[in-house]
Amino acid sequence: MTKHIIRYALMGALAVGMTLPVVSTARADVNSDCRARLQAQKDKIDRDAAKYGEHSAKVDHDVAKLDQERQWCRDHKADWDHSLFDVGIYVRH
DSSP: HHHHHHHHHHHHHHHHHHHHHHHHHHHHHHHHHHHHHHHHHHHHHHHHHHHTTTTTTTHHHHHHHHHHHHHHHHHEEEEEOOOHHHHGGGGGO
């Protein structure tokens, strides 16, 4: 009986040990995808703000798209640099 308990405990530890690196890699990919999406949209806002002005309809549309990208990040449990993407012109008022 004790041998079975030890065997199950070792098999469980082995399964967890083999799964954790895969999970952390997947999480890192989601975080980098999130940051890339947000950065691309932020760059688009910057370009359109320089071209059309900060209070233009084009920039408002771009900010709405940035909100959608933030929601994608939330849905995929990703985190981003809030001090970079959640300030100033990048937040819908």
